[in-house]
Amino acid sequence: MSTKERIVEEALTLFSSRGYQGTSVKNIADAVGIKDSSLYKHFKSKKEIFETIVEEMARRMEAMSHTFGLPDDTTVEAAAFAYGVISVEELVELSRKVFLFYLQDPFAGRFRRMLTIEQYRDREIAAVYRKIYMEDSIRYQTVLFEEMIRQGVFREADARAMAINFYAPIFFLLNKYDSPECSVEDGLEELERQVREFARIYHK
């Protein structure tokens, strides 16, 4: 891993626990093992490190979408169709994947925490936060459930309300089990209970 990559790595760790303003350039340099002045050979400012992290996340989100089979904006209809034949067990598995990705993926977990911290100081950051964890998630799952209702997997219902009823508990448990104090296993167990209750309600 190059020094530049290590800077991004350590900066994300620090930003995601102590916040942008709570992290000094020296903190980052110390974590990397170089002097703070050396850091300026890789980035022209502290702000540029932050912006690089946001860009890097956008790149990784796209890559992950492909790996997980989660669709990006352009293929959402196609994916909804593919997921149309999903079973309850597959729905449990999907929820586990989303949950563990946002909670534990070495980059995604810290990135989510960083945005959570920084959302109130900058409108642009707030917009990115809402887009990723609210609007995109709900929009995707609404299309998914619309298609699944059409295919007769789920009962007739308000697809958007369904999407929120599916995703809001994931979001809630994500925030609840975010602390190192909480066991991920407990989170997964509570999540599975919730998804099974969801399936019990809506599944035909």
Next chain:
Amino acid sequence: MSTKERIVEEALTLFSSRGYQGTSVKNIADAVGIKDSSLYKHFKSKKEIFETIVEEMARRMEAMSHTFGLPDDTTVEAAAFAYGVISVEELVELSRKVFLFYLQDPFAGRFRRMLTIEQYRDREIAAVYRKIYMEDSIRYQTVLFEEMIRQGVFREADARAMAINFYAPIFFLLNKYDSPECSVEDGLEELERQVREFARIYHK
């Protein structure tokens, strides 16, 4: 309002948008309209201002519980019994109250934002955050729904899963409509849709 109260007031506004570390003592003093050195006649340190805010919130939460008829730890069973006769309309009204309190109450809204920002840097803060917005909320509503099932208002179901299905969308929409960019009316509308879907599912 005394100078001490105005310091707490302005500090909370700044902490809740820029974070504790992102706010300097001078920022607070400027907002109050005094010199930073004068501030030390009221508080011995910046940290003491933060701690005063947390204590003040605990006091206000208790006061609000009485105003709203929301129970504290000791009276939860009694309140569940009182709410036992609730109607769907009353459930909509309860959700609106909780939503607007956490979002718009001049103290509670900023306090929630502050804890959201600061939760990752301090385990004690994280515990307070989880207690207020997760554990206490879910525990209270679980008892509430248990009682309502017992009284035949709701169908037989897992009361804890119900509580999460009721509260998680409130929590999700709270975070979504937290930005000044979003209209509170849209949030309330989406909330009501969600509560009506909840009632449709569980109400007898």
Next chain:
DNA sequence: GTCTATAATTTGATAGAC
């Protein structure tokens, strides 16, 4: 691409006049 040295500013906090 790392280091030392340094600049300019800001930080949290104190002392003491009024």
Next chain:
DNA sequence: GTCTATCAAATTATAGAC
């Protein structure tokens, strides 16, 4: 309880040697 003056430390960032 406000102010001015001051402090030591930390902050972001640059210059220049190697």
